[in-house]
Amino acid sequence: MDSMDTIRIRGFEPRYAEDVSRMLRNAFFWYHRGDESCWLWKSFSPENILRRCSRDKCLIALKDNRVVGFISFSTTLYKVAYVSLVAVDPEYWGKGVASLLLDTLEEKLRAEGFRKIWLMVTHVNRRAVSFYLKKGFVPEGILRDHTAEGLHEIIMSKKLNSFNRE
Numbered sequence: 001m002d003s004m005d006t007i008r009i010r011g012f013e014p015r016y017a018e019d020v021s022r023m024l025r026n027a028f029f030w031y032h033r034g035d036e037s038c039w040l041w042k043s044f045s046p047e048n049i050l051r052r053c054s055r056d057k058c059l060i061a062l063k064d065n066r067v068v069g070f071i072s073f074s075t076t077l078y079k080v081a082y083v084s085l086v087a088v089d090p091e092y093w094g095k096g097v098a099s100l101l102l103d104t105l106e107e108k109l110r111a112e113g114f115r116k117i118w119l120m121v122t123h124v125n126r127r128a129v130s131f132y133l134k135k136g137f138v139p140e141g142i143l144r145d146h147t148a149e150g151l152h153e154i155i156m157s158k159k160l161n162s163f164n165r166e
């Protein structure tokens with residue numbers, strides 16, 4: 001079991017694009033099953049990771065300079081953040097890496113006055129649904145047949161700060 005104090009969270013840099021791509025393709029094997037024509041496999045190409053991280057904000061988790069986790073998010077002027085992707089290298093599942101990434105992000109957002117964080121998770125992704133419930137997210141709705149027929153996206157959110165109406 002790796003101690004969490006050996007995992008470092010830092011901002012994404014282009015030199016990590018290849019490693020992030022490899023890690024994401026491993027983490028989402030449950031979805032694409034190694035099918036290189038799948039939209040999700042393609043979306044994790046190094047080029048698309050670079051595109052994502054120039055559009056969204058991205059943090060990585062490093063263990064001895066190896067990328068073991070990734071989180072990307074975007075923010076709005078009305079102080080709500082959207083988490084577009086969270087993933088951990090399967091070799092590191094269950095060791096608290098995703099918790100560390102999300103806690104780091106939440107701490108930063110709270111300090112910046114963000115009220116709420118939200119995301120979508122595929123209904124069959126029980127590991128991720130359990131993870132988000134454990135982290136205090138609550139279901140808000142469902143998008144039916146969203147990324148494919150029969151795959152529904154559960155919309156989940158978590159309040160960070162109470163809303164100041166002044």
Ligand SMILES: CC(C)(COP(=O)(O)OP(=O)(O)OC[C@H]1O[C@@H](n2cnc3c(N)ncnc32)[C@H](O)[C@@H]1OP(=O)(O)O)[C@@H](O)C(=O)NCCC(=O)NCCS
Nearest residue numbers: 027086087088093094095096097098099127128130131134
């Ligand atoms: C979902 C995912 C990000 C969780 O990452 P992780 O680093 O393994 O999660 P953590 O170790 O921080 O787990 C924190 C808590 O989540 C819950 N959890 C995590 N994995 C779980 C599982 N397989 N079953 C049930 N609960 C689980 C547990 O309550 C755990 O707390 P505990 O260790 O105190 O019991 C990871 O499994 C992953 O990368 N999956 C593939 C990519 C993916 O589907 N991402 C989500 C897209 S929306």
